[in-house]
Amino acid sequence: MTKTLFRLGYVAMSVNLKNSSPSQTITYKRFSQFADEEAAIQKLETVAKSNIQNCLRLLKHNKANDIHFFRLSSRLIPLATHDALKGWDYISPIKEDLEELGEFAAKHEIRMDFHPDHFVVLNTTKKEVMKTSVKTLDYHHKLLTHMKLKPIHRCVLHLGGKYENKESSLERFISNWALVPARIQEMIMLENDDKTYTLHDILYVCEKLNIPAVFDLHHHMANHEREDWISEWGRVIQTWSASPLPVKMHISSPKSDKQFRAHANMIDPEMFLTFVKKVNGSTPQIDCMIEAKQKDQALFQLVDDLKANSEVEMVDEASFYLKS
DNA sequence: AAGCGTCAAGCATCC
């Protein structure tokens, strides 16, 4: 059995690096209060530039800590997809910054992707929502291409809303998929959610449309037909067979029994190791996205816990094997 | 500096 390389990543922002938010923003309300629209747009561009420069700082922080896996904030450019800013060329003012960011990631082999907000809903019944969803995905596509990153399998989405009838809404994802441009389609990965669409549902769609499946263990514990997931793991791996990228999954721990769906500050290392042991050897590499309130600090804490375990063999500060 | 109300998106739920 080949060993699996596990790499850890975290989401969008750091609790260690001060004043490094990649998600500073101007709300539409504030934007519309500017007397001078040109000044307002200039303000948006200043914020966008700062967000991307902060991303670069985060990437340097990642490099210093051997972190090769990172989720970018989807809020890099405030109001980029807002209706009131149609025609605004939001790329030109930050073109060089995006290139610099992408070059740094490429040079230091940092896998980057996005998780667009939950109002990107591809199984919607409304034409308008479909339009803004594709528009938002196109914004992500633009960011990726200007970072000179191949936009393949870079955006994790959920299947969408239930709309009273889960089965027909699931099928609507499949019929709406035909309305999505091919270059947007190839960016997408699909993740099981904690309320409606289970791993089983996601696999059905992923296999049908050839989309990689991102398994979220925490969501699965909150929402499943059967608690057992390992019997489906082979299918999850299989959805990645045509991808240039390694298998990716999401790891988080429940905040409490009462607030089970909410994310805890840290990752429960025992739960994580139990998972790791089950999937070890199934594929050469699994990138584990740590989704915890304490962001990079949760990753560092988990690494400390792993180092204390004699079954774990660290490769660097954020990657490891299980000893055979 | 800290705390609280506000903002933004779409869906779910309730009336």
Added chain:
DNA sequence: GGATGCTTGACGCTT
């Protein structure tokens, strides 16, 4: 069909 909650990080006003 309209109001409210969900969720999250950030803004901005008040103390």
